[in-house]
Amino acid sequence: MALSKILVANRGEIACRIIRAAKKLGKSTVSVYSKVDADSLHVRMADEAVEVGPAPAAKSYLNIPNIINAAKLTGSQAVHPGYGFLSENGAFVSELERENIAFIGPDSKAMKAMGDKIGSKLIAKEAGVNTVPGFIGTIDSADHAVSVAEEIGYPVMVKASAGGGGKGMRVAWNKTETIEAYKLCSGEAEASFADGRLLIEKFVEKPRHVEIQIMGDKHGNVLYFPERECSIQRRNQKIFEEAPSPLVDSSLRREMGEQAVALAKKVGYFSAGTVEFLVSEADRSFYFLEMNTRLQVEHPITEAVSGTDLMQMMFAVADGEKLSLRQGDISPVGWAMESRVYAEDPRQGFVPFPGAVRAYREPRLGPDPDIPSSLRELHFDHAGVRVDSGIDEGGKVQLYYDPMVSKLICYGLDRETTRQKMLQALDSYVIHGVKNNLEFLRALMSEPAFIEGKTTTAFIPQTWKNGFHGAPKEKAAQRRAEALAVWMYARSAGDTGPISLRSGDVEVEAEMEAGNVIFLDGEQRQVVHIDKVQETICGGGVVTLVEAVVNQKLESFQV
Numbered sequence: 401m402a403l404s405k406i407l408v409a410n411r412g413e414i415a416c417r418i419i420r421a422a423k424k425l426g427k428s429t430v431s432v433y434s435k436v437d438a439d440s441l442h443v444r445m446a447d448e449a450v451e452v453g454p455a456p457a458a459k460s461y462l463n464i465p466n467i468i469n470a471a472k473l474t475g476s477q478a479v480h481p482g483y484g485f486l487s488e489n490g491a492f493v494s495e496l497e498r499e500n501i502a503f504i505g506p507d508s509k510a511m512k513a514m515g516d517k518i519g520s521k522l523i524a525k526e527a528g529v530n531t532v533p534g535f536i537g538t539i540d541s542a543d544h545a546v547s548v549a550e551e552i553g554y555p556v557m558v559k560a561s562a563g564g565g566g567k568g569m570r571v572a573w574n575k576t577e578t579i580e581a582y583k584l585c586s587g588e589a590e591a592s593f594a595d596g597r598l599l600i601e602k603f604v605e606k607p608r609h610v611e612i613q614i615m616g617d618k619h620g621n622v623l624y625f626p627e628r629e630c631s632i633q634r635r636n637q638k639i640f641e642e643a644p645s646p647l648v649d650s651s652l653r654r655e656m657g658e659q660a661v662a663l664a665k666k667v668g669y670f671s672a673g674t675v676e677f678l679v680s681e682a683d684r685s686f687y688f689l690e691m692n693t694r695l696q697v698e699h700p701i702t703e704a705v706s707g708t709d710l711m712q713m714m715f716a717v718a719d720g721e722k723l724s725l726r727q728g729d730i731s732p733v734g735w736a737m738e739s740r741v742y743a744e745d746p747r748q749g750f751v752p753f754p755g756a757v758r759a760y761r762e763p764r765l766g767p768d769p770d771i772p773s774s775l776r777e778l779h780f781d782h783a784g785v786r787v788d789s790g791i792d793e794g795g796k797v798q799l800y801y802d803p804m805v806s807k808l809i810c811y812g813l814d815r816e817t818t819r820q821k822m823l824q825a826l827d828s829y830v831i832h833g834v835k836n837n838l839e840f841l842r843a844l845m846s847e848p849a850f851i852e853g854k855t856t857t858a859f860i861p862q863t864w865k866n867g868f869h870g871a872p873k874e875k876a877a878q879r880r881a882e883a884l885a886v887w888m889y890a891r892s893a894g895d896t897g898p899i900s901l902r903s904g905d906v907e908v909e910a911e912m913e914a915g916n917v918i919f920l921d922g923e924q925r926q927v928v929h930i931d932k933v934q935e936t937i938c939g940g941g942v943v944t945l946v947e948a949v950v951n952q953k954l955e956s957f958q959v
Contacts, residue, residue: 403478405477406476407432407467408429408446410461411442412442413790416445416788417788421711430446430470432452432467433450433460434451436796436800450473455798457801467479467492468499471499476501479503504715505671505693506693514690514693515693518536523666527662529662535552539582539599542582545579545582549578549600553602556601558571558578560589560595568586570584570585571603608647608680609629609638609689610628610645611628611677612628613696613699614675615723617717617723618670621723622669624660626705627643629646631855631856634860638698640738641698642736643702643735643736645679647681648679659675663675663691671718672694674696676688676692681856695714701736704780704809705732734812736818739826741804741837742836743755743803744803744835746839746868747870753797753835754797756794756834758794763808768784770812771811791805826838827842839871842871844860844863
């Protein structure tokens with residue numbers, strides 16, 4: 401029987417994504433929200449909304465009794481958790497099962513089996529999945545940690561058994577660091593997951609983080625999808641992903657995929673899940689890392705290269721349907737990249753930067769004739785660009801939650817085409833009012849190691865050993881020209897006052913004067929004379945062609 405009313409137990413961009421998918425299938429939706437999120441986009445998008453508590457997540461989005469009461473109050477037949485919050489909480493799923501409310505995800509048994517890093521490694525080994533050499537059991541003291549580490553051989557990874565998101569993880573290269581890692585990780589694990597158990601395993605040097613998306617139904621069928629490369633991370637959290645991986649060929653893809661399916665079948669898994677592996681850049685050996693029993697943040701790039709809507713597949717599985725695809729139907733076509741856009745300051749160690757978004761305009765590029773029409777069904781525009789956002793102009797990035805603004809996804813026929821498209825999209829993305837990582841994302845994509853597809857999980861700390869302090873400014877004139885295009889767009893939208901602009905690697909202050917744009921660089925005033933502005937309609941959006949004299953050089957660009 402098809403589920404007709406869905407409560408979305410999340411917020412931000414993933415809540416909006418779930419609501420769009422549900423409405424497309426004719427299902428009604430209910431949003432939950434904390435007091436500070438009352439005016440948020442996901443609340444406005446849903447058919448109904450219920451407040452579930454004050455701002456702190458523990459009292460609202462993690463408040464199991466309040467979430468379940470909201471589902472019962474609204475007559476919701478099912479709950480979709482998105483990612484984060486309660487998405488991998490087995491106790492929450494068990495409570496829903498007792499209330500006869502469907503959970504759009506795996507059952508509590510499979511979730512609990514895979515949610516424990518120690519238990520999941522034992523199961524993976526039984527299923528014939530490659531596992532990292534290590535101690536499969538609980539570390540009960542600092543001395544025990546040292547003993548295990550020295551038996552395995554340094555370097556080792558000390559990590560929390562429960563949870564994820566990079567919390568409770570440290571690499572130790574000697575005895576002293578192992579003792580310190582034990583103390584720090586156990587404390588972080590207890591504070592973040594109410595579970596201080598730790599495990600220790602061999603740290604794979606020069607590792608690539610590659611993951612396999614799986615989808616199972618309730619009839620025993622499981623499929624794997626093309627891999628995702630997720631090696632670019634800061635503080636053990638992903639900020640950029642691509643599919644397929646530059647490292648993986650068809651043979652390795654099949655081997656990793658078959659092991660992921662074997663693991664899922666071992667625990668009777670159904671719905672969306674992701675099996676994460678560490679892959680050695682040197683010899684392409686791979687090892688099971690963990691299984692995420694939910695839909696991942698980066699699922700849109702898998703949708704792009706496989707031509708499938710994973711969210712709709714989750715709903716179909718929850719409705720009891722069999723998977724409509726066969727394994728032979730799935731192979732990667734083209735290339736997709738995802739940039740996670742955060743309200744944070746990369747120049748200050750990526751510290752979050754909450755606040756009001758005073759100006760917000762998503763990228764609008766020219767049409768790409770190579771984009772298949774089927775991508776439009778997956779929310780990509782005519783340029784092969786998709787933005788999954790949970791905020792709009794005037795919205796707020798809240799202090800209490802993850803500071804993600806959006807996910808910017810680009811698709812092209814090959815990796816370099818997609819890289820160039822992402823650079824253009826980052827340059828034309830306007831976010832004003834909060835500091836953000838657009839400049840940093842552009843910088844990392846311009847690094848030689850990235851261009852060559854040779855990024856390991858150490859890419860960011862090795863590239864910016866002393867922190868990120870801004871990108872090189874050789875192309876300052878070009879960036880100013882692009883900033884001017886953004887200015888013209890803002891002006892056409894009725895914003896005629898002084899404005900701060902960031903485009904690529906340059907931040908500028910500008911104002912209008914007698915039809916000219918005046919850039920203010922301290923006490924310097926640079927006048928840019930507008931030679932031509934032509935507006936045309938293209939693909940349903942306004943494209944502004946601007947030609948301007950910048951530093952005595954004619955520049956042409958579009959918005």
